[in-house]
Amino acid sequence: MKTNIALIGFMGTGKTAVGEVLAQRLNKTFIELDLLIEQKAGKSIPDIFQQDGEIVFRELEIEVTRETASKKNLVIACGGGIVLNKINIDRLRESSRTVYLTASPGAIVKRTSGEPGQRPLLEVDNPTQAIRELLKFREPFYQRAADITVNTSKLDINAIVEEIISRLKEDEGFNL
Ligand code: S3P
Numbered sequence: 001m002k003t004n005i006a007l008i009g010f011m012g013t014g015k016t017a018v019g020e021v022l023a024q025r026l027n028k029t030f031i032e033l034d035l036l037i038e039q040k041a042g043k044s045i046p047d048i049f050q051q052d053g054e055i056v057f058r059e060l061e062i063e064v065t066r067e068t069a070s071k072k073n074l075v076i077a078c079g080g081g082i083v084l085n086k087i088n089i090d091r092l093r094e095s096s097r098t099v100y101l102t103a104s105p106g107a108i109v110k111r112t113s114g115e116p117g118q119r120p121l122l123e124v125d126n127p128t129q130a131i132r133e134l135l136k137f138r139e140p141f142y143q144r145a146a147d148i149t150v151n152t153s154k155l156d157i158n159a160i161v162e163e164i165i166s167r168l169k170e171d172e173g174f175n176l
Contacts, residue, residue: 001175003028004074004096005164008082008145010135011119012111013101014152014160015077022161023075026176032077036064049120062088069095081121083141093147097174099164100146104153105132 005022007015016032023030034045037060041048048057062085068076069091076096082088092098103111109128112119124130143149148167152160168174 002095002097002173003072003175004069004076004092005168006076006078006092006096006098007101008078008098008142009080009101010103010108010131010138010142011080011122012108013080013103014111014157015080015101017157018101018152018160018164019075019077021157022164025161025165026075028073028075030075030077031068033061033064033068033082034077034079036068037061037079040064046117046120046123054120058085061085066091071095081138083138083145089145097168097171098145098147100142100149101160102142102149102151102153105135107153108135 005028007019009015019032020030037048037057038044040060040063043051045057048060058081061079061082065078065082065088068074072095076092078092089098108131112122112131113127117123121134122130148164150160150163155163165176168176
């Protein structure tokens with residue numbers, strides 16, 4: 001029986017904000033993979049990208065995903081690029097249902113521009129264009145990885161959490 005929920009989706013789709021409330025509602029432990037990566041590296045994500053490069057970041061992401069996927073009763077907020085390495089999704093799915101949070105490109109631009117400097121992949125001359133290109137490239141990866149999909153564009157956090165819970169209640173292979 002699966003007891004973890006892994007939240008996947010692009011940067012700015014609300015994985016952290018939704019994950020915290022969802023974990024509280026279900027009495028599960030909230031884990032943020034990006035934070036585990038920072039702890040393991042002893043530096044921030046922008047520093048990992050800048051000093052060590054994206055590949056080192058992805059290797060750390062694979063490590064913390066493997067360690068986390070073996071635990072129980074978690075709500076896991078994954079980094080937006082988790083789906084790029086299939087091994088991550090295979091490992092997560094052994095213990096988790098994957099919930100894919102989507103949002104329109106416009107909503108993502110708006111949400112991510114409020115937090116400058118935090119996301120190395122958007123530290124470019126034209127972040128709006130980068131978002132559109134990355135979304136287009138990644139969309140099939142997210143879709144392939146998703147058990148449940150929730151469009152967050154028009155919902156507040158509580159409504160998103162309720163939607164996820166009602167979908168999981170119908171799920172016989174999942175232990176709420
Ligand atoms: C990334 C998303 C970030 C973080 C890193 C790379 C990505 O996480 O893991 O900057 O490749 O989409 P959030 O989705 O929590 O911003």
